[in-house]
Amino acid sequence: MTWRDPLLVAVEGVDGAGKTTLIRGLETLLRPLRGSRPARVTADIFRAIAEPDDTVLYQSVVPGPVRRLAHLVELSAQLHYRSGPGGPPDLLFEGWVQSWEVRCGPYGEQHRGWLEQLEDLLPRPDPLLWLRVPPALAYERMIARGDRRTRVLTPAALRARLVRQAGDYEQVMARADNVVELDGTQPPDKVLAQAAWALEALTRARLTRPGPGEPGTGQRPGNASGPAG
Numbered sequence: 730m731t732w733r734d735p736l737l738v739a740v741e742g743v744d745g746a747g748k749t750t751l752i753r754g755l756e757t758l759l760r761p762l763r764g765s766r767p768a769r770v771t772a773d774i775f776r777a778i779a780e781p782d783d784t785v786l787y788q789s790v791v792p793g794p795v796r797r798l799a800h801l802v803e804l805s806a807q808l809h810y811r812s813g814p815g816g817p818p819d820l821l822f823e824g825w826v827q828s829w830e831v832r833c834g835p836y837g838e839q840h841r842g843w844l845e846q847l848e849d850l851l852p853r854p855d856p857l858l859w860l861r862v863p864p865a866l867a868y869e870r871m872i873a874r875g876d877r878r879t880r881v882l883t884p885a886a887l888r889a890r891l892v893r894q895a896g897d898y899e900q901v902m903a904r905a906d907n908v909v910e911l912d913g914t915q916p917p918d919k920v921l922a923q924a925a926w927a928l929e930a931l932t933r934a935r936l937t938r939p940g941p942g943e944p945g946t947g948q949r950p951g952n953a954s955g956p957a958g
């Protein structure tokens with residue numbers, strides 16, 4: 730791996746955590762640094778059918794494994810078909826497989842094997858940025874934004890959904906690789922600075938890293954609270 734290898738950056742967090750905002754910031758930041766425009770990827774097919782509540786027509790009748798599969802197919806397609814003039818661009822993903830785990834519920838035993846095998850075929854984002862915010866703050870941000878879900882769900886249902894998501898993220902992120910925690914309670918510019926610091930550390934590590942397979946690969950970088958204080 731070198732500086733020139735495309736970055737695969739994914740941002741995870743509860744609804745309203747600030748993922749889109751951070752990705753927009755990263756897009757602007759990375760362009761001059763990396764010399765090409767990163768591709769911003771939102772798993773739209775997934776978003777449309779994966780949410781377990783009835784915020785989109787017919788969601789409740791789509792079985793969990795099918796919703797998960799839609800997300801996986803979309804991630805794979807996005808990875809496969811993206812290309813740019815200077816080769817594959819850096820990819821900024823809003824949501825990774827953790828989105829799917831948190832929003833579609835646990836694997837049914839019947840489908841665990843094949844879903845896990847398919848998931849193993851995906852590369853690992855490096856880094857997987859985890860925007861961590863308390864559910865109450867995510868709720869306030871969704872209200873302020875006038876989010877569709879604030880109209881479809883009762884306040885109590887939306888709060889409960891965010892509390893459940895936050896709890897689930899604590900569990901799924903503990904099992905994920907290459908996680909960098911970001912303090913999402915800070916203002917957007919500070920959150921972006923945390924992410925930039927993590928990416929800088931990563932590219933520095935890539936430049937000095939020994940060959941693939943040697944010690945020093947695949948370790949968990951820890952949290953990125955350094956520059957923001």
Ligand SMILES: Nc1ncnc2c1ncn2[C@@H]1O[C@H](COP(=O)(O)OP(=O)(O)OP(=O)(O)O)[C@@H](O)[C@H]1O
Pocket residue numbers: 742743744745746747748749750751870871873874913914915916917918920
């Ligand atoms: N760091 C921040 N500080 C304050 N407000 C923020 C911050 N980040 C985002 N916001 C605001 O919070 C709202 C939700 O942000 P955003 O749409 O980026 O979240 P999201 O995680 O992408 O949500 P969703 O899960 O619905 O896609 C927006 O109105 C945005 O302007």
Ligand SMILES: [Mg+2]
Pocket residue numbers: 748749750823
């Ligand atoms: Mg978003």
